[in-house]
Amino acid sequence: MIALDMNDSKEYVLLGKGVGFGKKPGERFEQPADCTVYSLQETSSRGDAAELIKSIQPEYFQMANRILNEAERHFGKIDRSILFPMADHIAFAVQRLQKGEKISNPLTEDIKTLFHSEFKVASMIQTILKEEKQIDIDEDEIGYVALHIHSALEKESVSVSMQMARAVRDCVSVIEEQRGIRINVMSLSYNRLMNHVKYMVARVLKGESLKVNMNDYVQHNFPDAFELATTVCDHLSHALHKPLEELEIGYLAMHIERVSMADEE
Secondary structure: OEEEOOOOOOEEEEEOOOOOOOOOOOOOOOOOOOOEEEEOOOEEOOEEHHHHHHHOOHHHHHHHHHHHHHHHHHHOOOOHHHHHHHHHHHHHHHHHHHOOOOOOOOOHHHHHHHOHHHHHHHOHHHHHHHHHHOOOOOHHHHHHHHHHHHHHHHOOOHHHHHHHHHHHHHHHHHHHHHHOOOOOOOOHHHHHHHHHHHHHHHHHHHOOOOOOOOHHHHHHHOHHHHHHHHHHHHHHHHHHOOOOOOHHHHHHHHHHHHHHHHHHO
């Protein structure tokens, strides 16, 4: 339900079981202890929360709220303002699925690896939509919900989370193409590589720097991996439209060497 706070004269959305039951429009009441409060002052790339709530059915806010409750139990404090764009995404997904339309997500496997815990929490949307809408939702759709959860954890936009996943996929593709290998996504070295690239992208986007220079050592001992890492960093810099520090090359080269060695075993 939508309520006006008498202290600051601003509107809020109150979500929870039985919230608003038996209340009349304009009636004053105390905030229930077991409800979650969302400000309608929030904005997102999809529009203002106050506008979104007019165009989205309340049930989708309840669905998104259930997912965020689970995310908070799993991760601790999160940015709850993601409720509005997440509800909007779920509503649009249901609309498409009811028409028999499906979207493909080429980054699904990367999202599952990069944001494993977020994907696990997001998977509850399968049960929710099956119970409430008799709709089957696939992993491609879950991947997008997982990006919303990740953005709530990192307080970044969903588009930035998607940009990170795409950058990681591009880097891995370049390594596979240049080395002529198919990297085993189940290997420990692959997961280390993925996580390294993820944090490397995060450093670039946040303007953070590494402290230790490994370039001379790695270039001397693993020249091929260092050359490939240079190519990957150039590619990544172009994709992100941001320069990468040279210190990143040596660290990435070490992971490339490890994943290449694992492929040869």
